Amino acid sequence: MRKVYLDHVATTPLLPEVREAMLPYLGELFGNPSCLHDWGDAAREALEKAREQVAQLLGASADEIIFTGSGTESNNFAVKGLALAQQDKGKHIIVSAIEHFSVLHSAKTLQKMGFELDEVPVDKFGVVDPREVQKRIRKDTVLVAIMHANGEVGTIEPIPEIARITREHKIPFHTDAVASAGAIPVNVKELGVDALSLAGNQFYGPKGVGALYVRQGVRIMPLLDGGVQEGGRRAGTENVPAIVGLGKAAEIAKKAMASRVNKLSHLRDRLLGELPQKIDHVVITGHPENRLPGSASFCVEFIEGESMLMLLNSQGVAVTSGSACTSRALKASHVLIAMGLSHEIAQGSVLFTFGIDNSEEDVDYVLEVMPPIVERLRQMSPLYAKFAKASKRR
Amino acid sequence: MPIYSEKVMEHFMNPRNVGEIENPDGVGEVGNPVCGDMMTFYIKVKDNRLADVKFKTFGCGAAIAVSSMVSEMAMGKTLDEARKITPKLVAEELEGLPKNKFHCSNLGAQALNKAIDNYLKKTGKRGKK
Numbered sequence: 001m002r003k004v005y006l007d008h009v010a011t012t013p014l015l016p017e018v019r020e021a022m023l024p025y026l027g028e029l030f031g032n033p034s035c036l037h038d039w040g041d042a043a044r045e046a047l048e049k050a051r052e053q054v055a056q057l058l059g060a061s062a063d064e065i066i067f068t069g070s071g072t073e074s075n076n077f078a079v080k081g082l083a084l085a086q087q088d089k090g091k092h093i094i095v096s097a098i099e100h101f102s103v104l105h106s107a108k109t110l111q112k113m114g115f116e117l118d119e120v121p122v123d124k125f126g127v128v129d130p131r132e133v134q135k136r137i138r139k140d141t142v143l144v145a146i147m148h149a150n151g152e153v154g155t156i157e158p159i160p161e162i163a164r165i166t167r168e169h170k171i172p173f174h175t176d177a178v179a180s181a182g183a184i185p186v187n188v189k190e191l192g193v194d195a196l197s198l199a200g201n202q203f204y205g206p207k208g209v210g211a212l213y214v215r216q217g218v219r220i221m222p223l224l225d226g227g228v229q230e231g232g233r234r235a236g237t238e239n240v241p242a243i244v245g246l247g248k249a250a251e252i253a254k255k256a257m258a259s260r261v262n263k264l265s266h267l268r269d270r271l272l273g274e275l276p277q278k279i280d281h282v283v284i285t286g287h288p289e290n291r292l293p294g295s296a297s298f299c300v301e302f303i304e305g306e307s308m309l310m311l312l313n314s315q316g317v318a319v320t321s322g323s324a325c326t327s328r329a330l331k332a333s334h335v336l337i338a339m340g341l342s343h344e345i346a347q348g349s350v351l352f353t354f355g356i357d358n359s360e361e362d363v364d365y366v367l368e369v370m371p372p373i374v375e376r377l378r379q380m381s382p383l384y385a386k387f388a389k390a391s392k393r394r
Numbered sequence: 395m396p397i398y399s400e401k402v403m404e405h406f407m408n409p410r411n412v413g414e415i416e417n418p419d420g421v422g423e424v425g426n427p428v429c430g431d432m433m434t435f436y437i438k439v440k441d442n443r444l445a446d447v448k449f450k451t452f453g454c455g456a457a458i459a460v461s462s463m464v465s466e467m468a469m470g471k472t473l474d475e476a477r478k479i480t481p482k483l484v485a486e487e488l489e490g491l492p493k494n495k496f497h498c499s500n501l502g503a504q505a506l507n508k509a510i511d512n513y514l515k516k517t518g519k520r521g522k523k
Binding site: 343 | 406407409412414423427428429430431432433434450451452453454455456457458494495498499
């Protein structure tokens with residue numbers, strides 16, 4: 001059976017070149033970068049090279065990069081660390097309604113600690129209106145956090161426009177670029193942000209490593225206390241092999257970006273264009289054009305996402321869904337609900353995310369296996385039966 | 395490790411008794427799309443026995459497997475026997491359901507019961523509750 005991996009939003013495979021770069025640090029180059037002997041020197045050299053590589057990808061300087069254990073840690077660090085460092089100025093924070101849980105739940109933790117939280121709504125495409133951010137800014141606002149791109153629906157947010165507003169009010173602005181960094185051009189100067197999160201496993205690097213950019217001069221409170229690793233901002237012996245992998249993946253992403261964007265956008269546009277022609281009552285979620293290159297997201301009416309996912313898996317196709325049944329918490333995706341979709345429609349969510357190993361044939365295959373799966377589930381669905389009866393009566 | 399048992403997967407991939415019965419003797423509907431799962435059971439009754447059971451389900455893999463299993467367990471049983479099918483028994487027959495899905499997906503027995511209630515109400519008989 002054909003195997004088609006279309007869940008790159010969950011994680012990307014590790015590039016062979018990245019694995020090669022990591023291997024010495026899982027072997028003879030095992031030193032601790034904090035040490036002053038040859039073993040330590042070798043590890044430290046690798047660490048600083050990786051920092052430079054990540055800085056290059058973002059248009060930042062190396063001392064503005066802090067390595068972390070994941071995108072989630074970077075987001076926790078940014079939201080809590082920036083807000084707590086500024087709390088003498090106020091306790092009001094602004095986030096968008098479609099942030100990743102690592103941002104939203106960090107903000108809710110701050111709320112429990114006495115901060116006030118304002119959520120900025122999004123339109124039907126999942127886009128934040130900068131004026132909605134502007135409206136919420138107060139004298140005591142100490143943090144704005146709006147994601148660069150949403151992994152679930154692919155929508156890219158107007159970060160430079162929002163940054164113009166936050167800069168005018170001198171409020172630290174963080175953007176979660178976990179879904180976009182390494183996939184599309186992400187330049188901290190052009191975006192105008194004060195902090196930015198990324199994760200290695202989103203662009204063919206290893207899992208368990210992320211980075212946080214913090215603009216020079218911006219105060220942040222560490223989450224982890226201990227030694228003076230990462231300039232005293234993130235204690236704990238560094239995960240050298242993973243950081244080396246992240247650096248290598250960043251270097252390759254920068255070089256290959258234009259060709260990757262080209263390839264993935266083409267596959268995405270084919271699926272976005274052709275799937276709704278093959279299946280009735282399919283809604284594209286997210287922005288029709290301004291979206292991540294590899295992301296094709298839909299809601300298929302009258303059926304539920306998990307059963308779609310399972311039947312696609314039985315045909316060798318890996319996807320994900322934002323349906324309530326698919327989430328461990330059994331709640332419909334807050335992103336789809338914030339975009340104004342009904343729970344019923346959100347239940348039919350299915351997300352295809354392409355990667356550099358996918359091909360035209362993979363799109364053909366999905367277009368071949370998907371319609372009978374949808375048909376089969378609709379034949380089973382009481383909602384579809386009701387809809388069919390109602391349209392007959394009309 | 396897959397989250398579903400082999401038995402759940404088998405019923406999900408090959409669900410028994412999917413469909414509607416024309417002129418059913420009883421219909422039972424439970425759930426709503428907000429919580430994720432919806433099931434409709436249709437029954438045909440002959441000599442106090444379930445001569446036919448069919449269902450339609452909107453929901454996750456577990457919800458579909460549960461519906462299929464309930465329909466299979468109920469087929470040919472007397473109404474009183476069919477009433478004794480509980481969510482716990484259904485889960486046991488399916489070799490277990492994921493903990494978090496036990497309540498939301500395991501609505502088949504309830505839908506079947508509602509269909510029996512509906513039949514008894516229509517025919518003026520009052521069955522045991």
